[in-house]
Amino acid sequence: MQIKRKTNFENFKVAKKLSPEALIKKVEKSGLMGRGGANFPTGLKWKMSRPAKYLICNADESEPGRFKDKFVLDNNPEIVIEGINIAMYALSTKQCFFYLREEFKKYKEKLEKIIKEKSKYKITIVIGAGSYICGEETAILNSIEGKRAETRHKPPYPSERGLYDEKTCVNNIETLARIPLIFEDDFDNELTLFSVSGDVQSPGVYEERQGITLKYLAEKVGAIDPYAIFFGASGGCIPFQQDLILSYKEMEKTGNFFQTGIMFFNNEKSVPDICRSIIQFFNEENCGKCLPCREGNFRLLQLFQVILKRKWTKEEFQIIQDLIDFVPNGSQCGLGKSSTIALKSAIKYFKNEFDKLIE
Amino acid sequence: MKFLLEYLQKIQNKNGFISESDILEASKQFQLSPAEIFETISSYEKFNLWTTSEKVIKICDSPICHSKGGENLIKLAEKLLNTKIGTYNKKFIIESCQCLGECDKGPVMTINDELFTNLNEEKLKQIFKDQKLI
Numbered sequence: 002m003q004i005k006r007k008t009n010f011e012n013f014k015v016a017k018k019l020s021p022e023a024l025i026k027k028v029e030k031s032g033l034m035g036r037g038g039a040n041f042p043t044g045l046k047w048k049m050s051r052p053a054k055y056l057i058c059n060a061d062e063s064e065p066g067r068f069k070d071k072f073v074l075d076n077n078p079e080i081v082i083e084g085i086n087i088a089m090y091a092l093s094t095k096q097c098f099f100y101l102r103e104e105f106k107k108y109k110e111k112l113e114k115i116i117k118e119k120s121k122y123k124i125t126i127v128i129g130a131g132s133y134i135c136g137e138e139t140a141i142l143n144s145i146e147g148k149r150a151e152t153r154h155k156p157p158y159p160s161e162r163g164l165y166d167e168k169t170c171v172n173n174i175e176t177l178a179r180i181p182l183i184f185e186d187d188f189d190n191e192l193t194l195f196s197v198s199g200d201v202q203s204p205g206v207y208e209e210r211q212g213i214t215l216k217y218l219a220e221k222v223g224a225i226d227p228y229a230i231f232f233g234a235s236g237g238c239i240p241f242q243q244d245l246i247l248s249y250k251e252m253e254k255t256g257n258f259f260q261t262g263i264m265f266f267n268n269e270k271s272v273p274d275i276c277r278s279i280i281q282f283f284n285e286e287n288c289g290k291c292l293p294c295r296e297g298n299f300r301l302l303q304l305f306q307v308i309l310k311r312k313w314t315k316e317e318f319q320i321i322q323d324l325i326d327f328v329p330n331g332s333q334c335g336l337g338k339s340s341t342i343a344l345k346s347a348i349k350y351f352k353n354e355f356d357k358l359i360e
Numbered sequence: 361m362k363f364l365l366e367y368l369q370k371i372q373n374k375n376g377f378i379s380e381s382d383i384l385e386a387s388k389q390f391q392l393s394p395a396e397i398f399e400t401i402s403s404y405e406k407f408n409l410w411t412t413s414e415k416v417i418k419i420c421d422s423p424i425c426h427s428k429g430g431e432n433l434i435k436l437a438e439k440l441l442n443t444k445i446g447t448y449n450k451k452f453i454i455e456s457c458q459c460l461g462e463c464d465k466g467p468v469m470t471i472n473d474e475l476f477t478n479l480n481e482e483k484l485k486q487i488f489k490d491q492k493l494i
Contacts, residue, residue, distance in 0.1 A: 065422040065459040103406050104460055130365055131405030133458065147364025147390070149403040196463070198424045204464035231423060234459075264463070270427050278426035282458050288403065 002208040003182055003192055004073060004175070008080045010119055012181035016087045024091040025051065031183045032190040037136070037173030038064075038260065040249050043180075046170060049160040052093040054167035057159075058085055058124075059141055060174040061102045063133040065234040065282060067262030069194035070174045072206040074108045077178065082115050082124070084177035089122045092170055097124040098145055103131045133286035134336055138171040139163075140288075151288045152334035195247075197222045199265035216243035218263065228268035229351065234279045235339035236260030237346040238272070257346055258339060272351040273358060276344050277305040283340040293331030297324050298340055312360045322348070364390055364400060368407060377408040413453040415491065418470045422459035425466040429480070430456075433467055436481055440494055452493055 016024055029044025037059060058081065062070035073081060085097050101108060106128045116124045132150035134140045139153035142164045163169025175194055182188050191210040195218065198204045202223030209218065219227050219241070227241040237257030239245065245255070252259035266275060284298045301324050304317055313321075325345045329338040348355055364386070371382050378401055387394045401407045419437060421430045437454050438444055445454050462468045465477035469484075476487055488494045 062461055063459055066424060066463050068461045068463055071461050102461070125361075127363065127365070128369065129404075130369060130407060132403065144365065145363070147400055149399050151403070198463035198466065199427065206464075234423060262463075264424055266427060275423050275427060278421060278423045282422055285458055 003185075003187070003189070004080070004178055004194065004208055005076050006080065006182070006185075007077070008083050008181055010083050010086070012184040013083050013086045013090075013121075015184050016181075017090055021051065021091045021093055024087070028091070028180070028183060031188065033176070033179055033183065034190070035173055036175035036179070036193065036261075037138075040259075043172065043176055046160065046172070047088070047091055049158070050092055050168055050170035052168065053160070053163075053170045054094065054096070055164045055169045056085065056089055056092055056094045056097040057138075057141060057145070057164065057169060057171040058097060058099045058174055058177055059136065059138070059171055060105060061100055061129055061136040061141060062105075062174075063102055063136055063286075064260065064262050065279070066198055066231065066264040067196045067233055067260065068198075069196045069206050069261065071105065072194060072196075073174055073178050074105060074112075078108065078112055079115055079119070080181055081174055081178045082112070082120055084180035085124060086121055087180050088170070088172065088177060094170070095123060097122060098127050098164070099124055100127045100129060100135070100141055100145065102129045102135075132288075133282075134288050134334070137335055140334075141171060142169065149288070151290050152336075154333065193261055196262045197265070198262075200225045200227070200267040200270070201265050211248045213247055214243065215241065215245040215247060218247065219243075219265070222265070224265045226267040226269075227265050229266045229270065229272050229275070229347075231264040231266065231275060231279075231343060232257060233260035233262040233264075234282050235336075235342060236262075237342040238275075238350065239346065240350050241265075255346070256349065258342060272347050272354050273305070273308065276347050277302075277308075279343045280305055280340075283336065287336055287340070291332045291334075291337055293328050294337035294340065297328035297331070300324060301328075301341075301344070308358050312358055314360055318355070318359050362390065364392075364397070365404075368401060372407055377411050413448060413451060415452040415471055415493065417452060417454045417493075418457040418460075419454065420458070420460050420462070420466065420468050421456040422463070424463040425468060428467045430467040433469070433479055433481070433484055436484060437488075440485065440488055 025047045033043045035041045060070045109126050129135050135144045135150050137152050159169040193211050195207045231238040249259045280301045284302045287294045289295045325341045328341050371378050383394050383397045386397045419434050467479045468477045
C-alpha cells in the first residue's frame, strides 16, 4: 500500500526546494482529488485558499461504513504530518488544527510526539465532542471556535472566510497523507482507500484504484452472496451489479453519490430494515437547524417504526415518498441533502421489498 | 488560544457532567453569555448537563452493526440488566449510539471508553459478568 510507505520527511525537503506557487502547480498537475467525499481538486483548493491563515486536517470521520481515517492514524500518522508540513509551506500558513473525532482521542499523544520530533510548523490537536456534522468543512470551523456543531452558509467558502473569519484551507486526512506521495515516481492519483464491511469474509481497508469494478472488489474481500450494496449512509444503494464501476462519474449515472465506505449485505438482510437504521442515524445526527431535515427525518423514522408492528397504508407510503424530496429540497447542508438518497435509491431498486410492506 | 470545547471536555471528564455553576464560570472566562455556552453544550453528544451512571453502555445501531444483530443485542442487554434503553440508574445506563467507526468489527459497543468488538449474545453476557454488571 502506498499510504503505508514509511517517511523520513525527504519529500518535504524536496517540496521546499520549489516555490509555494510552483508546489501548488505540481499538486494541481498531479490530479489529486480531495478524499473527504466531495472529490474537489486539491491543487485548486490550495490555489483558492492561499495565503491561508489556517490549515485544518479533518479527521472527524463518522460516516457509517467508513473507517479509513482511523486506518491512516493507525498505520502511518507520520505521512500525514509530512503532508501537513508540505501543505503549510505551500499555503504560507503558520497554524494547523488537526481535528480528531472524540473516539480518536487515543491518537493524540502519538500525534503530538511526531509533531514535536518532526514538524517544522505549529500543529494543534483539537478533539471533537461527538457530532457527525463536524466532518463538514464549515461545521468543523464552528466546532473549533467553540460554537454549535452547525454548518454555515456557503458562499463564503472557507477559502475566502473560514476559521475566525480568516482564509482557511480544510483538507481530509487521507488527502494530506497522499501529498508526500506526489513526489514519488509511482504516484497514482486514482489510488483510494476503500472501507469494506458487512457480509464479507475479510472486512477492512483496501487501497485500490478508482474505476475498479464491484465484482473485483467483491472477490477480493470475499463477499458472501452479495445482494444489496450501500455506499455509506449518505451515498445511496444499488443491487449487486458485477460490472458496476466504482468511480464518482459512473456512480452518478445510477442516481447515487460515490462513497468509499462500501457495505455489502446478503439476501438474508432486509433493505427496508437497513433504511430504518440509516434514517435513525440522520434523525440523531442532524443539527436541528433546518426544519425539513429535523422534522422530515423524524417523521420518516416514525413511519419506519410503524412496520415493526403493521403494514403501511398507501397514504403512509405516499408520505414517505413525498418526504424523500421534501427533506433535501428544504435543507441547507450536505447532511440534509443526502439524508434520503439511500431511501430513494432503495425504493427505486428494491421496490418489491417495499411493496410487501404496503397494505 | 483558548478553546471552549477543550475547556468543557476537561470539566466533563473530571465530573461526568457540566453544572450550572460551570456554565456561569465558562461564561466569564470566554466572555460569552451563559446561553451561548449552553448552546454549544447542547449541540454535542459527549456533554452531559446532569450526572450520569457509573457505567455508560453504548451499543452501536448503525447499518452494519444493526444488520449484524445490534438491535437484538440492545434487547438482550435490556433483559440481562432488567432495564429499558435510556433509563438512568446510578450503576448503569444502556444507550444506542451511532457509528463508532469500527464497522469492520461489528457489532460493537463501548462501556465508558472501553471498546468491545465482534459481539454476539454469549460475548455480551460474558462482558457484563466481567464488568460485574450481572
